[in-house]
Amino acid sequence: MSMKHSTPPLLDIDALRIDLPVGGAPRTAVHRADVRIAEGEAVALVGESGSGKSLTARAVLRLLPEGARTHGGLRFAGESVPDMSRARLREFRAGDVAMVFQDPRAHINPARGVGDFLIEGLTTARGVAVAEARTKVAGILREVGIGDAERRMRQRPWELSGGLLQRVMIAAALAAEPRLLLADEPTTALDVTTQEEVMAIISEAREARGLAMLFITHDLELAAAVCDRVAVMYAGSTVEDLPAAALHDDAAHPYTRALLASRPSVGDTRGGLRAITGRPLSGFEAPSGCAFAARCPRARELCDDEPPRSRPAGAGSAACHFPHTRAPEEAGSHA
């Protein structure tokens, strides 16, 4: 709905709804996901369990469970993903978009060599000669910080540590020369020092290539550090979308603010964390009004009765009847 669009966004998730079959009947897991990513831009999709963030990411590649149905818009560079033919979908997955998952071991054949896995996409989908593919892939491995590329390519996946294997997965994703990288909690299973290295590698590779990214995570701080914009999901809906730089000062949705406040940090002086009462709801459990109302300190009657629509708030947009907005000059505090 943007005014002047010369080119459509690279990825446009527009009022996406996802129904999953539960006990034979369709139930809505994602009510409304709205995410737009421009060419070369990085957007984080942040949420707790059940928020629908991973389903949304999977919907982009049409990797949803059997029997799932999507409604709403899902376009890549203007082209409708749900309308892609099988042949076009294969091409789309092999070349336009690449995905990196939380658990690399579940997505690599343990019986085959790392090198074979890495060149597979190039030799089968692109018809690149094996020798040429190996040279190219070795170069990418060095780029992601794997110095002894030749030796690593002769190894089996189980011979590599989790951090090393995740770098191999990133190399495989980069080898396809995609325009969009989908990264679904790529560092959640890694140690914190390894996480920093892997995220630095992703950021450098993106910068070198002008590669766009949809980054799925539960960690708001990490999201803000590596992305241009942050979209927050709760109970199957995008509840806020704002520039990463505005997260700490300008978050308008009470959930975003509560999530920030409940995260422990090393710099904190001692004292209790500001926990959010209750538990996160899944999309399946979302009530008819605002799904966060039961846990929200700002909720009033209206919130239970009427679902809030997304509208401009602060530096971005928020689906909230009573968003936080910074008072002019932020004068004093008020209840």
Place this chain on the structure above:
Amino acid sequence: MLEVHNLRKVYGDFVAVDDVSLTLPEGGSLAVVGESGSGKTTTARMIAGLEAPSGGHFAVGGEPRRPGRVGGAERRTRARQIQMVFQDPYSSLDRRQRVRDAVAEAVRLHRPGNGAAVDDRVAELLGLVGVDERQARSLPKGLSGGQRQRVAIARALAAEPRVLILDEAVAALDVSIQAQILNLLAQVRESTGTALLFITHDLAAVPHISDEVLVMRTGRVVEQGPVGRVLGAPRDAYTRRLIESIPKPGWKPRRRPRPDAD
């Protein structure tokens, strides 16, 4: 309350824990922080009696722990000293047992008494950890991860332990639930005087739960001291590296040379 001297664990020719000493005062809270392979969990399991040390010794409440098998009475005495809560509460609860019965069972084991006394104690424990009446009637599968962890904590507290070991007890929980459980543990410590040994990979949680911290790497202690000092003015390069890799406002990930690379 807990004094550990030169604890060591060797598997074949792999040294998992090497010369670890620590002290946990009565009612205190000590965090043991480390990444995978640091030996933090093995250290905790040896203290809990789930793993036999290869070397070193420790004492609980001034009494030395002797290695080897022990009988039922001695086991219950030990349970009253040290209880442990694990990362995945689902696997540590009987999935066919209602929450109230699971807690009652633990209460009866440690404090035999008549039905009413047991009921009162169960109600007290469930109230302490914030599990309501409806949840108490549920099976574990009917509860969320955070609620299950509350039940696991209630069960551990039934033994009235002097020391509660928490092995990555909040690691699997959602961020908003982690904060609830950390606050609950701080409150449990205050109201019951139970000392906490908090095993974690997450340095950021430490200031909210502990007074003292010990940082481990590849089986050894690299630094220990009061939380404020260690986090505010770390002396060891690896501790600094751990602190620097935690995302925070203004932080950007960087590739860094590893201190004394392995």
